[in-house]
Amino acid sequence: MSQLSEAQAEQYWKRNRSLMIRLMIIWFVVSFGCGILWVDTLNLIQIGGYKLGFWFAQQGSIFIFIGLIFYYVVAMARLDREFGVEED
Amino acid sequence: MELATITYIVVGLSFAVYIVIAIAARAGSTQEFYVAGGGIHPIANGMATAADWMSAASFISMAGLIGISYNGYGGSVFLMGWTGGYVILAMLLAPYLRKYGKFTVPEFIGDRYYSDTARVVAVICLILCSVTYVIGQMKGIGVAFSRFLETDYETGLYTGMIIVFFYAVLGGMKGITYTQIAQYVVLILAYTVPAIFISFQLTGNPIPQLGLGSTLVGSDTFLLDKLDRVLLETGFKEYTTSVRLSTLNMFAYTASLMIGTAGLPHVIIRFFTVPKVRDARKSAGYALVFIAILYTTAPAVAAMARLNIMQTIEPSPGQHVLIEERPQWFKNWEQTGLLAIQDKNGDGRLQYVADPQRNELVKLDNDILVLANPEIAQLPNWIIALVAAGGLAAALSTAAGLLLAISSAISHDLLKSTFYPSISEQMELNASRGAMAVAVLGAGYLGLNPPGFAAGTVALAFGLAAASIFPALMMGIFSSRVTREGAISGMVIGLGVTLFYVFQHKGVMFVAEWRFFPGLGKNWFFGIEPNAFGCIGAAVNFIVALSVSHLTSEPPERVRRLVQEIRIPAGSVTAPAQH
Structure with a gap:
């Protein structure tokens, strides 16, 4: 185990988990939400040749997934530093 | 060449x-x-x-x-x-x-x-x-x-x-x-x-x-x-x-x-x-x-x-391509069996429509879109x-x-x-x-x-x-309470129900004659098709694993430590001693 006390480890995990939950909500909203559940409503909006719901389902959700992962990478690197648990 | x-x-x-x-x-x-x-x-x-x-x-x-x-x-x-x-x-x-x-x-x-x-x-x-x-x-x-x-x-x-x-x-x-x-x-x-x-x-x-x-x-x-x-x-x-x-x-x-x-x-x-x-x-x-x-x-x-x-077959509305004059790539891919045509109404032209009675593009394999793409684009x-x-x-x-x-x-x-x-x-x-x-x-x-x-x-x-x-992986990381009995029964039952649903529809080992319980009808579970059933199997796995874990005695202390250690990037994992 690293130099973290049990309470610090608990705190680190809690912060990580709340970050994950926030990002997974966005993940859910852009794919299952915008791409599937609310697709008909969003399709009323047209951007260029794309109906918006269709765009989320076939393009937009994928771009946002990439953004979510890299945001997580950066935010976790910051959290690791804050708790002094980054590797070497 | x-x-x-x-x-x-x-x-x-x-x-x-x-x-x-x-x-x-x-x-x-x-x-x-x-x-x-x-x-x-x-x-x-x-x-x-x-x-x-x-x-x-x-x-x-x-x-x-x-x-x-x-x-x-x-x-x-x-x-x-x-x-x-x-x-x-x-x-x-x-x-x-x-x-x-x-x-x-x-x-x-x-x-x-x-x-x-x-x-x-x-x-x-x-x-x-x-x-x-x-x-x-x-x-x-x-x-x-x-x-x-x-x-x-x-x-x-x-x-x-x-x-x-x-x-x-x-x-x-x-x-x-x-x-x-x-x-x-x-x-x-x-x-x-x-x-x-x-x-x-x-x-x-x-x-x-x-x-x-x-x-x-x-x-x-x-x-x-x-x-x-x-x-x-x-x-x-x-x-x-x-x-x-x-x-x-x-x-x-x-x-x-x-x-x-x-x-x-x-x-x-x-x-x-x-x-x-x-x-x-x-x-x-x-x-x-x-x-x-x-x-x-x-x-x-x-x-x-x-x-x-669509446009190759019907270049302008109502004007279907003459079968004689269909492009070369069409003929090439007919030879592979990925495309097939049949002039049902005998007018010498090709009609591609949704109605299977009148549709003359009788075979259009999914793979053709990628495979023939370069030829279509010349x-x-x-x-x-x-x-x-x-x-x-x-x-x-x-x-x-x-x-x-x-x-x-x-x-x-x-x-x-x-x-x-x-x-x-x-x-x-x-x-x-x-x-x-x-x-x-x-x-x-x-x-x-x-x-x-x-x-x-x-x-x-x-x-x-x-x-x-x-x-099994997710519960292993996010919970230190899930027990071996829980995980094993979860995996076995999750796998079992998924195999059951897929094979019941498509036949054991995908041999169509080996279908069973035909009386259940197609996509009987809330209209979900077999390919989409994995998440139901996963849900069953989670429910079984969590319930069984609740009924069995807690995992040993070293497992709790292992779970704590994998959650923190730094430091080494002290692999649990074999049992």
């Missing part, structure tokens, strides 16, 4: 590159054989993961699945499902499994659930989903060969087996990683180059992702609006809105593919090859970038090629040859990754960890090579028999991974 000659040269060159890389990157230790020495740069690993992940199905079939079978919007399940899983991997699994720092997926399950039985069950789940998946790749290799090089299916399959055998057995994960990087380059070029041309020809915009939302050249009609209209006029449903069965089914389908992706062992073990936890997170991001290049191009290929086909022969090499690269890279997952599970988890712990490293290395050889032969055999088996398998692999491996 003849097309066949160019194709042989391009494909031959690509194979030569893979073999040279394999010889240069031979594995000398189990560490190199299982995890490529653990020193792969995250970008390199991202690229290798992308090739590992994108199979013959992604490359050859997906655009056609979207554009033809699922009629546009319905095909979104593949696009979101096969990419969204990387978000789950990056946050919920990969970093912690990398921190745990061993070689295989069953190894983690065995240690976390303090049980040899759990490990063996995980090995069985792994082998079931990897073997079903690798068969699909073997079929892809056979098909790609037979279509482009005019060999028969068996010859193509045998050639593919020899190539995979050579570099996977020799190089292990190390050889596979570097060949996968080369294969990614080949396959992504082969996919995007024709797409850029076709997008430019139709819309004047060379970027397919933008072209799909643009107007057609020489008009102010949007491409998608035009496609919607053409389809409605011929009796099909609108391209941009036709749902696959039902909203609930699309939801379940997408969820199943996502968690299946996150649970596939051959993808997970790629994250064991990077040096640090931080790199595992990054690597998932890079992998998704490399995958997204193909996955955001595919819907453009789907819509554009579909429109091209691209030079070397691009057609490149598409052949790309399809083979996609199938070979995925097959190699799967074979490694299978062989390491056998040599490391069954032999070394369970039945024969005193085995030396050299012997284990030889055993894993032997297991790989057997796996190649087995996959080749199942690629040929039973005949219907190969076709149904890829979708099943996702269902099995979603229902068995993913929940």
Whole structure:
């Protein structure tokens, strides 16, 4: 185990988990939400040749997934530093 | 030069590159054989993961699945499902499994659930989903060969087996990683180059992702609006809105593919090859970038090629093409059986409509959209040859990754960890090579028999991974309360209900005569089709595992410590003592 006390480890995990939950909500909203559940409503909006719901389902959700992962990478690197648990 | 000659040269060159890389990157230790020495740069690993992940199905079939079978919007399940899983991997699994720092997926399950039985069950789940998946790749290799090089299916399959055998057995994960990087380059070029041309020809915009939302050249009609209209006029449903069965089914389908992706062992073990936890997170991001290049191009290929086909057949409203005057590519692909026409009303013209009674394009295989794309766009022969090499690269890279997952599970988890712990490293290395050889032969055999088996398998692999491996891993990381009894019963029952639902619909081992309980009707579980059932299997797994854990005594203290340790990037994991 690293130099973290049990309470610090608990705190680190809690912060990580709340970050994950926030990002997974966005993940859910852009794919299952915008791409599937609310697709008909969003399709009323047209951007260029794309109906918006269709765009989320076939393009937009994928771009946002990439953004979510890299945001997580950066935010976790910051959290690791804050708790002094980054590797070497 | 003849097309066949160019194709042989391009494909031959690509194979030569893979073999040279394999010889240069031979594995000398189990560490190199299982995890490529653990020193792969995250970008390199991202690229290798992308090739590992994108199979013959992604490359050859997906655009056609979207554009033809699922009629546009319905095909979104593949696009979101096969990419969204990387978000789950990056946050919920990969970093912690990398921190745990061993070689295989069953190894983690065995240690976390303090049980040899759990490990063996995980090995069985792994082998079931990897073997079903690798068969699909073997079929892809056979098909790609037979279509482009005019060999028969068996010859193509045998050639593919020899190539995979050579570099996977020799190089292990190390050889596979570097060949996968080369294969990614080949396959992504082969996919995007024709797409850029076709997008430019139709819309004047060379970027397919933008072209799909643009107007057609020489008009102010949007491409998608035009496609919607053409389809409605011929009796099909609108391209941009036709749902696959039902909203609930699309939801379940997408969820199943996502968690299946996150649970596939051959993808997970790629994250064991990077040096640090931080790199595992990054690597998932890079992998998704490399995958997204193909996955955001595919819907453009789907819509554009579909429109091209519709317009080839009916150049202006009511004016159908004379069968005598159909283009050369049409005739070429009729010879392969992927296209077939039948002049039902005898007017000498070709009608392509939704109504099966009147439709004269009696066969339009999904694979045609990608395979015939370069010819439809009238691209030079070397691009057609490149598409052949790309399809083979996609199938070979995925097959190699799967074979490694299978062989390491056998040599490391069954032999070394369970039945024969005193085995030396050299012997284990030889055993894993032997297991790989057997796996190649087995996959080749199942690629040929039973005949219907190969076709149904890829979708099943996702269902099995979603229902068995993913929940066990996730609960292992996020809870220290889940017990060995809980995990084992969860995996067994999750796997069981998924197999039951799929085989009940499609027949045991996909032999149609071996269907059972026909009285239940089709898609009887809330209208969810078998391919979309993995998330239900996963939910059953979670419920069973959590309930059983509640009734059994808590895991030992060392397991609680293990769970704490894998959650923190720094420090070492004190592997729990064997029981």
